[in-house]
Amino acid sequence: MKSSPAKCDQQLLRDSLDDVLSEQQEDWLEEHLEACTACQEVLAELASDAEGWSRVESALVSEVSGTTPLGRGMISTLVPGNQRGLPGESRIIGRDVLPADFAVDFLEPAQEPDSIGRLNDIEIRSVIGHGGNGIVLKGFQKELNRLVAVKVMAPQLAASAEARKRFAREAQATAAIVHPNVMPVLTVHSQSQLPYLVMPYVDCESLQQRLDREGSLPILDVLRIGHQVARGLAAAHAQGLVHRDVKPANILLERNVDRVMLTDFGLARAMDDATLTGTGLIAGTPQYMSPEQARGDSVCLRSDLFSLGSVMYAMCTGRPPFRAQTSYGILRRVIDDPQRPIGDLNADVPDWLEGFIDRLLAKESASRFGCADDVASMLQRCIAHVQQPSNNRLPEAVQALAGRRSVSRPPSVLVNLRGYVLPLIGVLAVVVLGAIGASGVLEPAVDPAGGVPGGDAPRKTVEPSAAVPLEMPSQRNEVWHDGVSEELSSLAAELDALLDALETNVDMDHQTRN
Amino acid sequence: MDQPETRHSLIVRLKGDDYERAWFDFVAVYEPFLRHLVTRLGVPERHAADVVQQVLVAIAKSVDGWSDDGKAASFRRWMATVARNIVIKFMNRERRQPGAHGGTDLITLLEQVPAAPDRAAVERYEHELIIWAAEQIRAEFVDTSWAAFWLTVIEGKSVKSVAAELDISCGSIYMSRSRIMARIRKKVDEVLDQPLATEGDG
Numbered sequence: 001m002k003s004s005p006a007k008c009d010q011q012l013l014r015d016s017l018d019d020v021l022s023e024q025q026e027d028w029l030e031e032h033l034e035a036c037t038a039c040q041e042v043l044a045e046l047a048s049d050a051e052g053w054s055r056v057e058s059a060l061v062s063e064v065s066g067t068t069p070l071g072r073g074m075i076s077t078l079v080p081g082n083q084r085g086l087p088g089e090s091r092i093i094g095r096d097v098l099p100a101d102f103a104v105d106f107l108e109p110a111q112e113p114d115s116i117g118r119l120n121d122i123e124i125r126s127v128i129g130h131g132g133n134g135i136v137l138k139g140f141q142k143e144l145n146r147l148v149a150v151k152v153m154a155p156q157l158a159a160s161a162e163a164r165k166r167f168a169r170e171a172q173a174t175a176a177i178v179h180p181n182v183m184p185v186l187t188v189h190s191q192s193q194l195p196y197l198v199m200p201y202v203d204c205e206s207l208q209q210r211l212d213r214e215g216s217l218p219i220l221d222v223l224r225i226g227h228q229v230a231r232g233l234a235a236a237h238a239q240g241l242v243h244r245d246v247k248p249a250n251i252l253l254e255r256n257v258d259r260v261m262l263t264d265f266g267l268a269r270a271m272d273d274a275t276l277t278g279t280g281l282i283a284g285t286p287q288y289m290s291p292e293q294a295r296g297d298s299v300c301l302r303s304d305l306f307s308l309g310s311v312m313y314a315m316c317t318g319r320p321p322f323r324a325q326t327s328y329g330i331l332r333r334v335i336d337d338p339q340r341p342i343g344d345l346n347a348d349v350p351d352w353l354e355g356f357i358d359r360l361l362a363k364e365s366a367s368r369f370g371c372a373d374d375v376a377s378m379l380q381r382c383i384a385h386v387q388q389p390s391n392n393r394l395p396e397a398v399q400a401l402a403g404r405r406s407v408s409r410p411p412s413v414l415v416n417l418r419g420y421v422l423p424l425i426g427v428l429a430v431v432v433l434g435a436i437g438a439s440g441v442l443e444p445a446v447d448p449a450g451g452v453p454g455g456d457a458p459r460k461t462v463e464p465s466a467a468v469p470l471e472m473p474s475q476r477n478e479v480w481h482d483g484v485s486e487e488l489s490s491l492a493a494e495l496d497a498l499l500d501a502l503e504t505n506v507d508m509d510h511q512t513r514n
Numbered sequence: 515m516d517q518p519e520t521r522h523s524l525i526v527r528l529k530g531d532d533y534e535r536a537w538f539d540f541v542a543v544y545e546p547f548l549r550h551l552v553t554r555l556g557v558p559e560r561h562a563a564d565v566v567q568q569v570l571v572a573i574a575k576s577v578d579g580w581s582d583d584g585k586a587a588s589f590r591r592w593m594a595t596v597a598r599n600i601v602i603k604f605m606n607r608e609r610r611q612p613g614a615h616g617g618t619d620l621i622t623l624l625e626q627v628p629a630a631p632d633r634a635a636v637e638r639y640e641h642e643l644i645i646w647a648a649e650q651i652r653a654e655f656v657d658t659s660w661a662a663f664w665l666t667v668i669e670g671k672s673v674k675s676v677a678a679e680l681d682i683s684c685g686s687i688y689m690s691r692s693r694i695m696a697r698i699r700k701k702v703d704e705v706l707d708q709p710l711a712t713e714g715d716g
């Protein structure tokens with residue numbers, strides 16, 4: 001064995017597979033594995049025996065190479081690739097499928113030679129990108145003589161009433177905001193077989209693409225982009241809308257023009273929308289999510305400010321503030337861990353900007369800045385200062401943040417994590433639900449009354465009601481955090497509602513077939 | 515078919531609380547996989563839920579053949595085996611008559627499920643299971659971790675070259691790929707209820 005930082009530790013390897021290492025342990029193990037071939041082997045064995053490794057390998061290899069008898073050339077989300085598709089919708093296009101094949105299914109035959117199909121009045125020219133939620137096409141509207149981007153919902157999602165509702169909401173939400181820093185929606189077709197919406201076609205890239213290419217950005221760009229995103233958010237907030245999914249993939253940078261647009265209001269939600277609040281449908285990576293969202297608590301306008309802080313952090317350092325290998329690990333860090341000081345990663349970032357971003361990243365929403373409008377105004381003055389320091393002083397509020405590199409841990413950090421774990425699992429369960437769309441996978445939930453299954457209850461076969469008893473070792477009941485069962489039963493109610501919607505769809509399908 | 519069977523009515527067939535619970539657990543794990551499978555076999559998306567229900571009904575019906583030894587765990591394992599055999603039967607049939615799905619009554623067909631399917635059929639079943647499991651857990655991992663796993667294990671590139679390509683350390687590649695492998699294994703075993711690639715016991 002070569003030299004390594006410390007002794008080999010099998011327990012650490014096991015914990016690493018369970019994703020329960022602290023960031024420090026993870027760094028240590030990463031370094032140790034670099035050189036210790038013994039631990040490399042043990043880790044692989046702990047993950048699976050050799051037979052398992054080779055079965056998984058050969059299954060995935062034969063799937064990708066198309067030699068599987070059952071393979072039907074479905075879109076694979078498994079093959080990594082560099083193309084990130086259209087901003088806001090980025091996932092990888094599997095090698096086994098041509099985007100055009102996916103598109104022909106629902107397009108009418110083309111009328112123009114350079115078009116791959118038609119969708120009502122739009123001649124579709126190419127596929128810009130697609131992901132779990134749908135596909136984005138580039139099209140041309142002849143009568144209006146304009147290029148458009150068409151976002152079409154994925155067929156498996158279109159079967160779900162909840163997803164259709166969400167889609168319609170995106171359209172409504174966005175249509176209500178008219179602002180240069182918000183990507184407009186031109187038309188909406190929510191009643192068609194596959195709902196779709198039409199946006200102007202803009203020659204742009206996403207901030208995500210730029211970060212992938214360049215890593216960290218110059219300070220002036222950080223401020224300009226942050227400023228315009230804050231303006232876009234202020235416009236949304238003025239309508240009472242929380243975006244909920246501010247991240248680099250949803251921020252578009254127009255080429256050759258200094259204009260930034262916020263897009264993808266798919267998760268946006270009216271603050272007073274009682275029917276839909278708290279369902280917590282979360283799509284994609286939680287890396288830019290606020291702690292309150294990660295916990296499954298209700299969001300507020302300041303939740304978007306936290307995400308803006310995460311985006312600015314990523315622009316300064318080239319990486320998001322909270323990283324881990326799994327969604328669960330990321331959520332845990334968002335809730336509990338302080339971000340690494342920006343100065344450690346990029347010494348060029350001035351103190352005051354680091355302090356500014358730390359303020360946005362406050363774990364408690366009340367400790368962040370007051371509103372997006374204030375943030376935008378301050379950033380505007382910061383831009384002036386950076387451009388001409390002698391003529392423009394930093395805003396006092398910003399100056400005061402300089403040198404306060406104290407990223408204080410939240411007081412709750414030593415409080416048991418247990419209270420978070422269950423809501424987190426709830427959030428993750430819904431992430432999975434969202435990802436598989438309408439497949440109707442439901443977990444049994446806890447009986448809110450706390451009844452112990454199999455106790456005195458008469459042994460008979462019953463029609464299950466909304467709450468289904470779940471087997472649960474009684475000693476664990478005692479240590480469960482108060483309120484957890486409440487949260488679980490409300491999650492169960494939401495899932496039930498979703499199931500009802502799905503069953504209604506199945507019923508309707510039957511009626512149309514009979 | 516007069517009415518769609520719902521999951522609720524399936525439960526009525528089961529004998530006691532323990533089995534009811536075991537069945538619920540089983541369906542929670544098994545249903546998503548079935549759904550993946552039937553759509554891969556060409557059942558249109560809007561009929562998939564229906565066909566999955568039929569397969570589940572067939573599995574539930576087989577409960578009559580179960581002799582009670584008092585253990586919910588062995589009930590589950592037995593269920594997994596029955597389910598596997600029924601699904602393999604279904605796969606074979608779909609291969610012979612592609613497109614004959616949806617309205618047809620599967621149950622009569624499925625009643626003649628052979629006790630021990632051949633090795634090739636079992637392997638194909640496991641293949642589907644692995645693909646499904648990988649798709650299920652994909653979203654739990656960030657892109658870099660997934661790419662580290664994919665490029666070194668599936669595309670067979672060296673750890674060193676992938677580390678350079680992705681601009682990450684070799685150590686993090688070892689961690690990511692083992693983590694991903696462990697998750698796939700766990701997901702597969704949940705459905706299989708026995709270790710991967712052991713000979714079917716019928």
Ligand SMILES: [Zn+2]
Pocket residue numbers: 004007008009032036038039040
């Ligand atoms: Zn070692």
